[in-house]
Amino acid sequence: MSQGKEPAVPGRKGPPGPAPRAVWIGGPPGAGKTTLARALAHRRGLRLYRSDTLTWEHRDRALAAGHPAATRWEALTPADRWSAPPAALLAMSLHAERGAMIADDVRALGPGPLTVVEGTPVTPDTVPDPGRAVWLMPSPELQRRRLAERGLPEGVHTLYTLLLADLAARIEAHGLAGRVVTVTPDATPADTRTAAEALLAGPLAEGPTATTPDERRTLRRAENEAVATQYRTYLARPWTTGDPDTVPVTFSCECADPECTAQLTRPLGTFPPAGGGALRCH
Structure with a gap:
């Protein structure tokens, strides 16, 4: 994180403290962050923190703190939000504020395996140690596509487009071009993972990792619970529509096979499965 005064975190969960071991994956929307983070976490038995699943909690924290841009965003209709000028769009996205909240969330995590932290607000100003971070940056052609x-x-x-430009400027300002994985149209997820693993080899080797099937299933259940909470928190807002029992949600398979990449779409109301069983692809 940049030196100097620590950024204010709306509704901070607790006082600053040492963070659990983590690796950080940033990049603009659509760069492949979630695919990469999920692959690393599932294959290696790591804890996964996806910033998207905390979007609405972060907005609620900002609202509770009286953050003006968060308050304005909630008061506008969807049409008015997206017709705002570029500077207002960026401010109402809470991009900078959410970066600080993500760092705060990670500090608040309890003991556990190495955490893979991913999200668009993960910028060079968010991470404690850039040597533990990579940024996926799509080529211009891929971004357009x-x-x-x-x-x-x-x-x-x-x-x-603003978020991509903002991140590129921050990476350049911090001199972190060497921590970038450029994602091109012909790059496969495996290609991206190989490049990221090379940059993160040291931190990934440190661990700790989940080693037993039960430990892996516990991590996947926590991942799915975060997704379910994301949808329920969103659907609780007065301006949203949708039935929280029937809305389709995509979850990760909880079979604990490190090579399993299955994603299962289920009605939100059916999660967690009756009887406490695991959500399995077979």
Whole structure:
């Protein structure tokens, strides 16, 4: 993290303290962060922290602290949010504030395996040690393709472009080009993982890791619980629509096989499975 005064964290969970061991994966939306982080965590028996699953908790913390941009965002209609000027879009995304909240969340994690932390707000100003971080940066061609594939509204497209430019500027300012994995259209997820593992070889070797099937299943259940909470917190907002019992949600298989990459779509109301069993692909 940059030197100097520590950034204010809306609704801080607790006082600053030493963080558990972690590796950090940043990059703009659509760069492949979640795919990479999930592969590292599942294959190696690591704890996974996905910032997207904390989006609404972070917004609630900012609201409770009276953060002006968070308050404004909640008060606007979706159409008005995405038609805001670029500077307002970036401010209302809470990009900088969420980076500090992510670092705060990681410090608050209890003992456990090495944590893989991923998210767009993971910037050079977020991570305690850049030597434990990588940033996935899509090539211009890939960025254009992925934004087009998503069919995003103009305002969302604008925000994503701003986030990419902001991250690129921060990486350059900190002199961290050597911590970047450039993702090209012909790169496979395995290619990206190999490049990231090379940059993170030291921290990944340190561990600790989950070693038994039960420990791995516990990690996957925690990962899925975070996803379920993300959806439930979102659907509780007064301006959202959707039935929290029937909305389809994608979860990770909890079979504990390190090579399993299965993602299972289930109605939110069916998670956790009845009887406390694991969510399995077979």
